[in-house]
Amino acid sequence: MKENRHNVILDIIKKFEVETQEDLAEKLREEGINVTQATVSRDIKELNLIKTLSHTGNYKYAQANPNKNSSLSSMAYIFSNTAISVEKIDKMLVVKTISASAGIAAEAIDSFQLDGIAGTIAGDNTIFIAVRTEEKAEAIKREIEKLIK
Template structure:
């Protein structure tokens, strides 16, 4: 059942510009697949879907290439083009991004496997990065600033 739903999701995002989880859930329901927002959210994570800019200038879901090196390169590119600023507050870094891109930018940060990061939390346009030490937070801030520029 899950595999079938995943296959249908991939088909939908390949053929349509799906901007939100709600849009995706609606498209699935139109195909007689009952889903909750939580199920759609898990499916998006399991399928490694990210939001990318469509040719219309709006965001849409797309699948990340599963080749690890190309994925990291793509995420680095996305991060550098969506992150706006970084601020250090004690051992927390606050990264501001363009609207609707914080989650993919946080995924990029996680994929870099930077030393000293305890974890990341992303909203719509803000990422909180908890760093283990104040010194490491300052180092990471400088690294992130370089990526943004």
């Protein structure tokens, strides 16, 4: 029963921009699956769903780890769905993310092991990246821009 519900949830979030747990519970009910908000909350955690910014500018649920075979591609997926912009200031890069996503996005940047990065610091929706040279900063900025688009 739980496995079936999880499969239905994954289908729903692929087809619709589901913004809240209540919306997800309603969609499940439309599919004939009666759930409580607590069950939906547990399912979201078990499925590793995250909130991402959709192309319409609203937040929606998405699967954080769509390809379990590749942690690097998973991190790129997470980064591309949470990062909004990147700006170069001298030898520093500033990456803006959706709210509460800077930590996981910074972890993704660290996992890419880009040459020239001295370190990253993440807040709630901002990441500061210290880069060793301005040339490396420009190259890393271009790489990050590719991931954002």
